[in-house]
Amino acid sequence: MGEIAPSLGIHVTVLAETLDDAAVATCDEVVLGSPKDPLALERLARLVEVVTFDHELVDLAHLRTLEDSGVVVRPSAHALSFAVDKAHQRQAFRDAQIPVPRFLVVSSAHDQRIEPFLEELTGPPVLKAARGGYDGRGVLFPSTRDETLSLISEMTTSGQVVIEERLALHGEVAQLIARSVDGQMSIYPLVTTVQANGMCIEVDFPALATNELNERAHELGEQIASLIGAVGVLAVEFFIAPEGLVVNEVALRPHNSGHWTIEGTRTSQFANHLLCVCGEEPGDVTTLASCAVMVNVVGSEQPGSFVDAQAVEGAYVHDYGKSWRPDRKLGHVTVLGDNRESAHVRAWESAIAYGTRTREV
Ligand code: ADP
Numbered sequence: 001m002g003e004i005a006p007s008l009g010i011h012v013t014v015l016a017e018t019l020d021d022a023a024v025a026t027c028d029e030v031v032l033g034s035p036k037d038p039l040a041l042e043r044l045a046r047l048v049e050v051v052t053f054d055h056e057l058v059d060l061a062h063l064r065t066l067e068d069s070g071v072v073v074r075p076s077a078h079a080l081s082f083a084v085d086k087a088h089q090r091q092a093f094r095d096a097q098i099p100v101p102r103f104l105v106v107s108s109a110h111d112q113r114i115e116p117f118l119e120e121l122t123g124p125p126v127l128k129a130a131r132g133g134y135d136g137r138g139v140l141f142p143s144t145r146d147e148t149l150s151l152i153s154e155m156t157t158s159g160q161v162v163i164e165e166r167l168a169l170h171g172e173v174a175q176l177i178a179r180s181v182d183g184q185m186s187i188y189p190l191v192t193t194v195q196a197n198g199m200c201i202e203v204d205f206p207a208l209a210t211n212e213l214n215e216r217a218h219e220l221g222e223q224i225a226s227l228i229g230a231v232g233v234l235a236v237e238f239f240i241a242p243e244g245l246v247v248n249e250v251a252l253r254p255h256n257s258g259h260w261t262i263e264g265t266r267t268s269q270f271a272n273h274l275l276c277v278c279g280e281e282p283g284d285v286t287t288l289a290s291c292a293v294m295v296n297v298v299g300s301e302q303p304g305s306f307v308d309a310q311a312v313e314g315a316y317v318h319d320y321g322k323s324w325r326p327d328r329k330l331g332h333v334t335v336l337g338d339n340r341e342s343a344h345v346r347a348w349e350s351a352i353a354y355g356t357r358t359r360e361v
Helices: 022-026 038-047 060-068 077-084 086-095 114-120 145-158 211-228 269-277 306-311 340-354
Strands: 013-016 029-032 103-106 126-129 161-164 171-179 185-187 191-196 199-205 232-241 244-251 291-298 315-319 329-337
Touching (some): 013 022, 013 038, 029 038, 038 060, 060 077, 077 086, 077 244, 086 161, 086 211, 103 114, 114 145, 114 161, 126 145, 171 269, 185 211, 199 340, 232 269, 306 340, 315 340, 329 340
Parallel strands (some): 013 029
Antiparallel strands (some): 103 161, 126 161, 171 185, 171 232, 199 291, 232 244, 291 329, 315 329
16 A cells, blocks of 8 residues: 555555564655553554554454544444454354354354254354454364364363364355445455465466356445445455355455556556545456466575566566565566466466465365
8 A cells, every 4th residue: 555655646654563574665754652551542543544454453442532633534333344254154144134154153062053053053153253363373273173172272271162064165256346435345356265275375367267256256345335424445254155155254455365456457456445435436457458467475494585586577566565474475476468378377486486385275
């Protein structure tokens, strides 16, 4: 967002915990402090016209206090609660008849509903910390009943746990929407996301999905955006399950599944997020190539070469300026083209030259 803001005439002040936070490199002003510290939030709020977010590790109560004192927070604490709290998201979506996996929310391993719920499932569940997880952290895949129960016991010591049916996935797709304050929406095309160890490693446009699935994802995305009152970018991650599309999670910020839009669409997700939270209408999201492949650079043991990564024909290489650490998302590469296979080969060639971890998918 910091890279595109100057061309939109937007001045960015970042609340960062340290000066080497990646966002500091591109912003106009910095407030040092934690997003969970109410005083730091107040210092930030005094300097800006609108507060927005690039992650959801935030304290909703502090954000509500800011809102109550007249600070403009977009998306609102109400909208953010669907991204911050998986238990709330699952319950609210089920109530609105939006498809989600079968689930049970518990606060204690002694909850009497756990055994009958596990009995209903055909295999072991997935366990998710209701709050605080990202990139697969806080999501566990036990293999036996004993392991399931002991993990529930451990996880409930730090908050609510969502026990969820493990679906047989045919794939995963993501729908990005930019929504203005008055509800105008620009709908990006659906993309396929490829995961390894709970972390997204690749995004492909167009999605490997039928026309019906594309339409259903657009429809559900619009329904969700209106239901939660999203402002800015909303990303909805879906599972493709035997029963059709099932919502996995939502994010109310520029999202990993939309990094390809920097080069691949007329208005990127970053520009659209800023436009919408600043009260403008979302821009045109027409695509600029018939396909795009984005590969995340996830740190392997040793860094590779940025120069070699850039030397791959057609590769747009982005370095987030973070210190190199194995398993950390450090950058990404996008290749646009007419041919999915050759874009895929070149994007991986570039990411591997950069030092990405290669994994079995
Ligand atoms: P995070 O919030 O850390 O991104 P997710 O909830 O998206 O975690 O889960 C990470 C990955 O784990 C998903 O992308 C998917 O591959 C797998 N997963 C999560 N929930 C389920 C489920 N109910 N059934 C099957 N696979 C799942």
